[in-house]
Amino acid sequence: MSFTLHDYVLSGNCYKVRLLAQLLEVSYTINPVDFHPGKAHKSPSFLALNPHGTLPVLESGDTVLTDSAAMLVWIAQQHDKQHTWWPINDAECLAMTVQWLGFSSQLTESIGQLRLHTMLNRPADAETLRRQSIRHLRELENHLTEQSIRGQAFLCGKQPTVADIACFAYTALSPDAGLEHTLYPGIRGWLHRIRCLEGFLTMPGIYEAHETRNEHTAAS
Amino acid sequence: MSTQPVSLSRDLTIKQVMRAELGDVDMAVWRSASGVVSAWENRCPHRGMRLSHGFVRGESLACAYHGWHYNCAGACHYIPAHPELAPPKTIKANAYNIAEASGIIWVNATGNVAPIDIPSSTVPVRSIPIACPVESALNGFSKHTHQSLLTQHTQAEIIADTPYVLALTPVGSNSVGVYIAFQHVNDSTTVAHITATDNASMNDVVALSRWANEVRDITEFSAGVSE
Numbered sequence: 294m295s296f297t298l299h300d301y302v303l304s305g306n307c308y309k310v311r312l313l314a315q316l317l318e319v320s321y322t323i324n325p326v327d328f329h330p331g332k333a334h335k336s337p338s339f340l341a342l343n344p345h346g347t348l349p350v351l352e353s354g355d356t357v358l359t360d361s362a363a364m365l366v367w368i369a370q371q372h373d374k375q376h377t378w379w380p381i382n383d384a385e386c387l388a389m390t391v392q393w394l395g396f397s398s399q400l401t402e403s404i405g406q407l408r409l410h411t412m413l414n415r416p417a418d419a420e421t422l423r424r425q426s427i428r429h430l431r432e433l434e435n436h437l438t439e440q441s442i443r444g445q446a447f448l449c450g451k452q453p454t455v456a457d458i459a460c461f462a463y464t465a466l467s468p469d470a471g472l473e474h475t476l477y478p479g480i481r482g483w484l485h486r487i488r489c490l491e492g493f494l495t496m497p498g499i500y501e502a503h504e505t506r507n508e509h510t511a512a513s
Numbered sequence: 514m515s516t517q518p519v520s521l522s523r524d525l526t527i528k529q530v531m532r533a534e535l536g537d538v539d540m541a542v543w544r545s546a547s548g549v550v551s552a553w554e555n556r557c558p559h560r561g562m563r564l565s566h567g568f569v570r571g572e573s574l575a576c577a578y579h580g581w582h583y584n585c586a587g588a589c590h591y592i593p594a595h596p597e598l599a600p601p602k603t604i605k606a607n608a609y610n611i612a613e614a615s616g617i618i619w620v621n622a623t624g625n626v627a628p629i630d631i632p633s634s635t636v637p638v639r640s641i642p643i644a645c646p647v648e649s650a651l652n653g654f655s656k657h658t659h660q661s662l663l664t665q666h667t668q669a670e671i672i673a674d675t676p677y678v679l680a681l682t683p684v685g686s687n688s689v690g691v692y693i694a695f696q697h698v699n700d701s702t703t704v705a706h707i708t709a710t711d712n713a714s715m716n717d718v719v720a721l722s723r724w725a726n727e728v729r730d731i732t733e734f735s736a737g738v739s740e
């Protein structure tokens with residue numbers, strides 16, 4: 294099923310949906326919403342569509358989804374015939390995927406909020422958000438370190454799932470919130486592997502791993 | 514400044530670039546496609562962009578800003594805006610002395626690099642940052658035992674002090690030993706680069722990774738910082 298994505302280019306949660314759609318080669322229509330400075334996502338007509346007043350929103354026929362994790366599941370279940378991104382045939386991996394999807398929404402609340410504060414001057418208790426964000430990065434680093442010791446390149450196994458996409462966005466964007474990846478080698482390697490995936494999509498603040506592109510310069 | 518560890522070899526795979534800080538020295542450390550590791554001042558000779566934002570193209574590091582290419586000797590050999598030009602030999606990245614030994618990448622920003630000789634072959638565990646001075650980290654890792662691997666009968670010995678390297682040797686044959694090389698990032702940040710003796714199983718390495726996280730929490734708590 295094709296869909297319309299109500300989208301804002303700098304939003305990490307919108308980016309998750311664009312990224313998975315690109316990786317799975319799904320075409321869709323973008324409706325850009327003036328999140329900043331217009332606050333169009335708080336307008337009465339937008340609130341009629343999504344009472345939470347948040348982006349993204351996915352619309353397809355009568356289906357309206359207002360949570361990015363739900364959108365990732367909806368897209369993967371329809372378009373990933375191998376069932377690796379939404380691993381319905383592997384109980385353990387599926388449960389892990391749901392667990393890390395839960396974690397990804399905590400990242401929106403910590404790193405995502407700190408980033409809005411840093412970039413758009415949103416009032417916030419920056420010190421508390423910074424501590425929470427570091428706690429979350431450490432939790433992710435601990436898990437990714439164990440995964441790579443076990444020979445598993447991604448959050449829930451050897452293959453990436455929707456949970457990797459969901460956690461990737463705000464982790465990759467954490468430098469926008471003043472938190473660099475320098476001291477997190479496990480996270481660094483994982484970010485690099487996701488950026489090397491075939492069909493990877495960038496956004497402002499998240500660049501492709503140029504080194505995987507065909508060398509089109511005379512160099513080397 | 515002395516020789517310092519900056520990463521486990523495992524954590525800098527080919528074509529990866531990372532940033533490392535040693536006091537006031539900010540560096541880009543990268544591994545070429547064929548595996549050559551270099552550590553340079555984190556400053557592009559062109560306009561000063563951080564080279565750690567760059568990307569690896571084969572045996573060169575390309576700056577993220579205007580794409581100048583530097584080879585493993587640090588020499589600029591290609592300027593995309595002037596593809597016909599052979600860049601002057603004076604355009605060079607400022608390279609530091611580097612060595613890879615015992616599964617660790619060692620750098621000296623001001624002199625010759627002298628890696629610490631870790632006695633036996635090792636397997637990588639993890640590099641973990643601790644928000645405290647190097648002495649507190651050293652103390653924390655010397656004291657906190659692990660119930661099955663690093664028991665009360667473990668002997669803790671400082672086998673080097675510039676930089677600090679700690680050897681934890683449990684009593685008993687076949688027991689897993691641990692080596693920890695401490696990177697002095699600044700007075701409030703230390704990174705512990707941890708390896709184990711090569712008789713460690715995968716489950717032992719996972720257990721040591723968790724142990725390191727616990728020691729970090731306890732050490733930061735007693736140093737009065739908790740992140």
Ligand SMILES: N[C@@H](CCC(=O)N[C@@H](CS)C(=O)NCC(=O)O)C(=O)O
Nearest residue numbers: 304305306347348349359360361362
């Ligand atoms: N649970 C939602 C949360 C979406 C969310 O918080 N979106 C942000 C933008 S990235 C937003 O619209 N915030 C409203 C605001 O900050 O005004 C999801 O994952 O899609």
Ligand code: FES
Nearest residue numbers: 557559560576579
């Ligand atoms: S600043 Fe590096 S190429 Fe221009």
